[in-house]
Amino acid sequence: MKTIRFGIIGCGLMGREFASAAARWMHLTDTKARPEIIGVCDKNEALMGWFTTHLPSVTQTTTDFRDLLANPEIDAIYCAVPHVLHADIYPQIVAAGKHLLGEKPFGMDRAQNEAIDAAIAARPDVLVRCSSEMPYFPGAQKVIDFVRSGAVGNVLEVEAAFLHSSDINPDKVINWKRDVNVNGAYGCMGDLGMHVCHVPLRLGWRPDRVHASLVKQITQRPDGKGGMAPCETWDNATITGNVPSENGNFPLVLKTWRIAPGESNTWSLRVLGMNGSAFFTTKSPRQWQFMQYEAGGRQTWQVEDLGYQSLFGSITGGIFEFGFADAIQQMWAAFVDELAGGDAGGFHCATPSEARAHHNILTAALASGTSGQVVPVDYAR
Ligand SMILES: NC(=O)c1ccc[n+]([C@@H]2O[C@H](COP(=O)([O-])OP(=O)(O)OC[C@H]3O[C@@H](n4cnc5c(N)ncnc54)[C@H](O)[C@@H]3O)[C@@H](O)[C@H]2O)c1
Numbered sequence: 342m343k344t345i346r347f348g349i350i351g352c353g354l355m356g357r358e359f360a361s362a363a364a365r366w367m368h369l370t371d372t373k374a375r376p377e378i379i380g381v382c383d384k385n386e387a388l389m390g391w392f393t394t395h396l397p398s399v400t401q402t403t404t405d406f407r408d409l410l411a412n413p414e415i416d417a418i419y420c421a422v423p424h425v426l427h428a429d430i431y432p433q434i435v436a437a438g439k440h441l442l443g444e445k446p447f448g449m450d451r452a453q454n455e456a457i458d459a460a461i462a463a464r465p466d467v468l469v470r471c472s473s474e475m476p477y478f479p480g481a482q483k484v485i486d487f488v489r490s491g492a493v494g495n496v497l498e499v500e501a502a503f504l505h506s507s508d509i510n511p512d513k514v515i516n517w518k519r520d521v522n523v524n525g526a527y528g529c530m531g532d533l534g535m536h537v538c539h540v541p542l543r544l545g546w547r548p549d550r551v552h553a554s555l556v557k558q559i560t561q562r563p564d565g566k567g568g569m570a571p572c573e574t575w576d577n578a579t580i581t582g583n584v585p586s587e588n589g590n591f592p593l594v595l596k597t598w599r600i601a602p603g604e605s606n607t608w609s610l611r612v613l614g615m616n617g618s619a620f621f622t623t624k625s626p627r628q629w630q631f632m633q634y635e636a637g638g639r640q641t642w643q644v645e646d647l648g649y650q651s652l653f654g655s656i657t658g659g660i661f662e663f664g665f666a667d668a669i670q671q672m673w674a675a676f677v678d679e680l681a682g683g684d685a686g687g688f689h690c691a692t693p694s695e696a697r698a699h700h701n702i703l704t705a706a707l708a709s710g711t712s713g714q715v716v717p718v719d720y721a722r
Pocket residue numbers: 350351352353354355356382383384385388404406420421422423424426444445446472473474532
C-alpha cells in the first residue's frame with residue numbers, strides 16, 4: 342500500500358482529530374494508500390508534545406510552518422489554523438508543491454478566498470480540497486443517492502442546517518471564533534457555512550439570490566482573565582436562497598446557528614419533493630428517513646436503520662453506529678484515495694470551486710443580513 346507523508350499545520354482541536362484518524366488507519370479495509378504524519382507545526386510549542394507522544398512517525402516539530410514546506414519528505418499538508426491565516430498560509434503550501442486538505446472556510450472573506458484561488462490556479466499539479474466531513478455519514482450519503490437517483494422529482498424545498506448551542510451560555514469564555522478580526526465578518530456563517538453548502542452545491546443547487554436573517558444576542562463574553570471582551574460575530578444565521586430550476590424555482594434554507602437551544606453539533610439535510618422526500622440528522626446517526634409518493638397514494642415516511650455502511654469499507658460490524666470521528670476518517674480516506682489516483686469512493690471532498698461558491702453565497706448573505714434586502718449571488722469570479 343502506498344504511503345502519503347503528511348505535515349500538520351495547526352495542532353489544535355482539528356489537528357488532533359486528523360492525527361487520531363490517521364493513527365487508526367487499520368480500521369479501514371479497502372484503501373489504496375495510508376497517511377503517515379511525519380511533521381507537525383504550531384505556534385504553541387506545548388501542543389506538539391501530544392503528537393510526538395502518540396505518533397512515533399513524527400520526526401519534525403516546528404513553530405514555523407515554512408519548515409514543513411521545505412521538507413522534501415512531506416507530500417501533503419493538513420492545515421487547521423484560524424480563518425484569518427488561511428489566505429497567508431494556504432497559497433504558500435500550494436506554491437511549495439504540497440497537496441493540501443485545508444480547513445474551511447478557505448479565507449475569512451471573499452477577497453482572501455480569491456488570493457487562495459489564484460495560488461491554486463498557478464499549481465494545477467497540486468490537489469487541493471476543503472474539509473467538510475458531515476456528508477460522509479451513511480445517512481447523508483443515502484439522501485444524496487436518493488436525490489441522484491431522480492426519486493425526488495420536482496424539488497419543493499431543501500434545508501441544510503448546522504446547529505450548536507454552547508454559546509447560549511453567557512459565561513462561556515471568548516475564543517478566536519468570536520473575534521471578527523480572526524474569524525471574519527461572516528461570523529457563524531464562515532464557521533459553519535461550508536458544512537451546509539457542501540451537499541447542495543455538489544447536487545447542483547446554487548441560489549441566485551438570498552435573504553439572510555442574522556441574530557446577535559451575546560455582545561460580550563468573559564475574556565478568561567477576569568474581565569470582559571467584546572463578542573462581535575453573528576450568533577445565528579438563517580439564509581433563504583432561491584434556486585432556479587426548469588421545473589420551478591425552490592427555496593434553499595441554510596441554517597448556521599451557534600445558539601440553537603439543546604443542540605450540541607447537529608448537522609441535518611432535508612429534501613422535500615413532489616415524488617420523494619428524504620431526511621438525515623446526526624441526532625439519529627444510524628438512521629435516515631424517506632418517503633416515496635405516487636399520485637393518490639399514501640404519504641408515509643419510512644425510517645431505516647443503516648448501521649455502519651461507510652463509503653470506504655471498515656472492520657466495524659455492519660450493525661454498529663457511525664459517529665463524528667468516523668466521518669472525519671472517511672473524509673480523510675476520500676482525500677488520500679484521490680491522492681493515490683482513486684475516485685474518492687465516489688464522493689470527493691469539497692473542492693476549491695465549491696469553497697468559492699460558498700463564499701459567493703455568504704458574501705451575499707452578509708450583505709442581505711446587514712441591509713435587510715434580498716441580494717443577488719455573484720458567481721462571476
Ligand atoms: N471540519 C470541522 O468540523 C471543523 C471543526 C472545528 C474547526 N474547524 C476549522 O479548523 C480550523 C482550526 O480550528 P480549530 O477548532 O482546530 O482551532 P484551534 O484554535 O483549536 O486550533 C488552531 C491552532 O492553530 C495554531 N496556530 C495559530 N497560528 C498559527 C501559525 N501561524 N502556525 C501554526 N499554527 C498556528 C494555534 O496555536 C492553534 O493550536 C479553522 O479553519 C476551523 O474553521 C473545522
